[in-house]
Amino acid sequence: MSESSVLISASLSENESWLRDHILSNCQDIKAVSMVWDVGGNMQNSLFLYMEGTTDLKQVSKTFFRELEPLLAQCVERKFVDVVKRMRIPEVTYYEQWKTVLALLFHGTGIFFLDGWPGALVVEQVAKPSRSPDEPEMETAIRGAHDGFVEDVMQNLALLRMRMPTPSVVCEFFEIGTLTHTRVALVYLKDTASPELVSTLQARLHAIQVDELTESAHLEELLEDRKFTIFPQFDYTERPSKLAAILSEGRIGMIQDTSATVLIAPVTLMQLLQAPDDYNDRFPFVVVVRILRMIGLFISLFLPAGYVAATEYHQDTIPAFLLISLINAHKGVPFPTPLEAMIMLGLFELFREAGLRLPRAAGQTIGLLGTVVVGDAAVKAGIASAGMTAVVGITAISTYVVPNYTLANAITIVRMVILIMASFMGYVGLIIGAILLIGHMASLNPLGVSYLAPFSPFIWEDWRDYIIRIKWTRMRKKSAAQSQTRKRSDR
Amino acid sequence: MNFLSHRMSAVWKLAACAILSLLLTGCWDSADLDNIAYVHSLGVDYDHGHYKIWLGLIDPTKSGIEESKSTGETSRALWVVYGTGRSFLEAVNAIYPSSPKRVSWSHFSLLILHENVLRGPYKEVIEALTRYREVRYTSWVYGTKDTMGNLFTANLPVENNPLYYYVANPKRVQQFGYVVPSVRLNEWQRALHEPVGSAILPQMALNHQRDVHWPKSKDKPYDELLLPTVGVFRHERFMGWLSHRDMLGVFWARTGGTRVPLFLPPAPGSTEQVILYIHHLHVEIHPMQRRHHWTYDLKISGPVDLAQEGQGRAEKEIITLAERVIERDVRRTFRTGVMHHADILNITPKVYRGALMLWPPNTRQKLLNNLELRADSLRNVNIHLTLVHTGMRTVD
Numbered sequence: 103m104s105e106s107s108v109l110i111s112a113s114l115s116e117n118e119s120w121l122r123d124h125i126l127s128n129c130q131d132i133k134a135v136s137m138v139w140d141v142g143g144n145m146q147n148s149l150f151l152y153m154e155g156t157t158d159l160k161q162v163s164k165t166f167f168r169e170l171e172p173l174l175a176q177c178v179e180r181k182f183v184d185v186v187k188r189m190r191i192p193e194v195t196y197y198e199q200w201k202t203v204l205a206l207l208f209h210g211t212g213i214f215f216l217d218g219w220p221g222a223l224v225v226e227q228v229a230k231p232s233r234s235p236d237e238p239e240m241e242t243a244i245r246g247a248h249d250g251f252v253e254d255v256m257q258n259l260a261l262l263r264m265r266m267p268t269p270s271v272v273c274e275f276f277e278i279g280t281l282t283h284t285r286v287a288l289v290y291l292k293d294t295a296s297p298e299l300v301s302t303l304q305a306r307l308h309a310i311q312v313d314e315l316t317e318s319a320h321l322e323e324l325l326e327d328r329k330f331t332i333f334p335q336f337d338y339t340e341r342p343s344k345l346a347a348i349l350s351e352g353r354i355g356m357i358q359d360t361s362a363t364v365l366i367a368p369v370t371l372m373q374l375l376q377a378p379d380d381y382n383d384r385f386p387f388v389v390v391v392r393i394l395r396m397i398g399l400f401i402s403l404f405l406p407a408g409y410v411a412a413t414e415y416h417q418d419t420i421p422a423f424l425l426i427s428l429i430n431a432h433k434g435v436p437f438p439t440p441l442e443a444m445i446m447l448g449l450f451e452l453f454r455e456a457g458l459r460l461p462r463a464a465g466q467t468i469g470l471l472g473t474v475v476v477g478d479a480a481v482k483a484g485i486a487s488a489g490m491t492a493v494v495g496i497t498a499i500s501t502y503v504v505p506n507y508t509l510a511n512a513i514t515i516v517r518m519v520i521l522i523m524a525s526f527m528g529y530v531g532l533i534i535g536a537i538l539l540i541g542h543m544a545s546l547n548p549l550g551v552s553y554l555a556p557f558s559p560f561i562w563e564d565w566r567d568y569i570i571r572i573k574w575t576r577m578r579k580k581s582a583a584q585s586q587t588r589k590r591s592d593r
Numbered sequence: 594m595n596f597l598s599h600r601m602s603a604v605w606k607l608a609a610c611a612i613l614s615l616l617l618t619g620c621w622d623s624a625d626l627d628n629i630a631y632v633h634s635l636g637v638d639y640d641h642g643h644y645k646i647w648l649g650l651i652d653p654t655k656s657g658i659e660e661s662k663s664t665g666e667t668s669r670a671l672w673v674v675y676g677t678g679r680s681f682l683e684a685v686n687a688i689y690p691s692s693p694k695r696v697s698w699s700h701f702s703l704l705i706l707h708e709n710v711l712r713g714p715y716k717e718v719i720e721a722l723t724r725y726r727e728v729r730y731t732s733w734v735y736g737t738k739d740t741m742g743n744l745f746t747a748n749l750p751v752e753n754n755p756l757y758y759y760v761a762n763p764k765r766v767q768q769f770g771y772v773v774p775s776v777r778l779n780e781w782q783r784a785l786h787e788p789v790g791s792a793i794l795p796q797m798a799l800n801h802q803r804d805v806h807w808p809k810s811k812d813k814p815y816d817e818l819l820l821p822t823v824g825v826f827r828h829e830r831f832m833g834w835l836s837h838r839d840m841l842g843v844f845w846a847r848t849g850g851t852r853v854p855l856f857l858p859p860a861p862g863s864t865e866q867v868i869l870y871i872h873h874l875h876v877e878i879h880p881m882q883r884r885h886h887w888t889y890d891l892k893i894s895g896p897v898d899l900a901q902e903g904q905g906r907a908e909k910e911i912i913t914l915a916e917r918v919i920e921r922d923v924r925r926t927f928r929t930g931v932m933h934h935a936d937i938l939n940i941t942p943k944v945y946r947g948a949l950m951l952w953p954p955n956t957r958q959k960l961l962n963n964l965e966l967r968a969d970s971l972r973n974v975n976i977h978l979t980l981v982h983t984g985m986r987t988v989d
Binding site: 413414415417418420422425426428429430432433438439440525526527528 | 614615623624625626627629631633651653654697699700702727729
């Protein structure tokens with residue numbers, strides 16, 4: 103494409119033949135229309151290129167062509183610059199290089215060439231395929247806003263600006279991917295976000311050299327500090343209201359074309375446990391829910407391992423009456439408890455995967471079959487004890503009190519590892535597993551912010567929003583940003 | 594590259610640690626919880642160099658949830674196993690080979706020692722028992738005069754199942770009815786080794802007057818487990834069981850305690866008893882030194898509930914009468930103790946603990962001698978009862 107970087111010629115026939123050879127023959131969705139215009143009394147040929155289905159032709163003919171006609175008729179100098187200056191349509195711009203013009207053509211803009219005039223006019227009247235900003239299914243809220251991000255970055259920015267109509271919200275565009283030309287908008291609050299954090303992200307975004315970028319998960323992988331970890335180092339959201347709240351905390355969002363998910367950086371473990379509804383409810387209730395969520399996290403990580411360790415090695419830690427009912431439940435089960443736990447947890451993951459892959463209506467059936475029918479049948483057939491079924495059930499439910507899906511998936515793997523260690527070494531294995539887990543999480547430092555932040559390092563101000571949630575009016579604004587910048591200056 | 598190799602070596606080290614840890618003994622030591630026989634209770638008897646022991650093993654099928662719901666049939670929740678030997682451990686080891694499952698002591702919670710053991714080698718038994726790592730020091734411990742076999746095979750009413758009584762919390766059971774304090778093995782051992790005071794051990798007995806408290810079921814009379822009195826130890830030596838009358842002083846001279854009924858004689862010309870419930874007693878001991886000898890003032894106070902008013906007695910009269918009865922009981926128990934050189938009411942530790950600082954180590958024996966109780970050591974017993982609850986009606 104060496105030709106693409108050169109200037110657009112003044113000769114229409116030259117341009118047309120080039121276009122026919124390189125674009126029109128390959129991309130049949132690009133249409134070219136020849137027209138004759140009266141330019142200062144002379145009739146001249148022109149060419150209008152557009153993308154079928156994307157360029158808003160009605161609007162173009164209604165505004166651009168109607169406006170262009172008298173301007174060309176009165177024209178003296180053969181320059182598009184003068185025409186653009188006098189045109190009353192802001193969507194029209196003038197470009198000289200093939201490269202920029204072609205990139206815009208595939209975004210659905212109309213391109214106008216005139217014989218004898220160098221350069222081209224670009225009409226950005228585009229009706230892109232888009233959907234309405236419906237509430238995201240993964241992040242539902244009972245109260246409050248019910249709109250969600252879509253796959254178009256400009257529309258997403260509009261949803262954000264609707265909430266924060268202020269120049270303090272900075273928006274910088276980056277174009278990533280030599281093939282996809284994906285636009286990524288880096289948004290942050292100028293006075294609040296840590297400048298170091300912003301420049302780090304800017305540098306990383308600039309440094310990205312890839313051919314394609316389609317998913318926000320890809321961007322996440324390209325930006326993250328540590329590659330070998332199962333814990334998410336970015337948060338994500340599909341809710342504009344959450345993004346607005348995140349920005350006011352001093353964190354940074356990355357809105358990306360073709361993905362309805364907005365990446366959020368930096369993130370700590372405790373922030374991953376926050377749910378949108380936390381800010382829509384009465385604060386005493388939210389405190390209870392937050393504590394419940396943390397208990398859920400612990401249960402989902404350690405319950406199967408603890409159960410196996412207690413029943414296999416440390417029967418003395420089980421109260422006598424519980425022991426008796428557990429003995430009765432396990433009687434006749436052919437597998438040792440660790441194997442039983444792995445079978446049941448494996449089955450649960452299987453059902454979950456099946457439920458996810460199937461259409462939504464059928465997915466519920468799988469869930470029902472898995473829990474009720476198979477669980478009950480397994481107990482009756484003596485494959486699993488009732489106690490184990492209860493443990494796996496409680497564990498499974500507890501996993502999904504974690505609002506972040508990526509974190510929930512990470513928990514699944516960590517749980518298995520800890521279970522295996524506990525199966526071999528009892529409580530000692532469980533504790534070793536917990537130590538390794540905490541050690542690993544403490545070593546995570548995404549974008550210079552400690553993953554276990556309000557605990558380690560201990561930041562008291564952050565407890566009021568991360569661990570519990572105090573009254574909204576009392577929450578000192580931007581505490582997160584302050585602690586993060588302080589953290590960075592400490593280093 | 595250097596970083597990578599460093600990281601890889603760390604990974605290899607970690608993997609090696611993980612694999613080597615599989616060689617640890619714990620790794621292959623696991624046993625499914627239903628392949629273990631759990632010892633719940635142990636009874637030890639001794640007869641001229643021969644030990645006889647009874648083990649109560651938890652029978653999960655008899656004590657499960659379903660069982661108790663279904664039949665209502667009386668069934669012991671324990672398998673009782675019997676073994677003999679020339680030493681305690683020999684007797685225990687005589688049982689192991691016969692057990693189809695591994696025997697675990699991790700849920701051991703009831704130890705019954707026969708009078709014969711208490712008068713003989715009970716210390717050896719405790720030592721051998723607690724040396725085993727699985728045995729907890731917190732099991733409940735009782736003495737007995739009855740034949741051990743009868744205690745273990747007693748036909749108890751469903752709710753009187755020993756598993757339900759003593760696995761749970763005997764202290765809660767004692768809130769009503771049983772007023773003899775249960776002790777744990779560690780508490781008893783600590784008290785045994787005290788240089789002053791006395792250790793007490795509750796006695797467990799079968800109610801021989803059958804059919805008195807519990808109705809018959811299917812022509813099988815129920816047995817009943819009772820805690821009638823306590824045994825007294827001094828300097829690790831068993832002194833004998835207290836009589837019921839002497840027990841009363843032990844009830845009154847304890848802080849806390851349970852709801853104890855006090856039956857007062859009817860007023861002249863009336864046949865109705867006056868019944869009080871005394872609870873949450875507060876006992877203060879005030880020692881005083883007289884040359885080489887210590888005297889003690891006891892102050893006992895607490896709330897009283899009136900259960901039955903009787904006739905012809907005023908409120909003040911009832912209280913005074915109750916206070917006099919309690920003082921009499923306390924003094925009687927004290928006198929019994931003095932006769933046997935035992936401090937049953939445990940009043941001397943107050944001085945021993947409090948004055949320990951004042952006494953240099955070489956004069957410790959002198960202090961202990963001074964602490965020997967005499968008949969006049971108990972000077973004043975001040976009882977102060979407050980009537981707090983008289984029911985819906987007030988006393989006229």
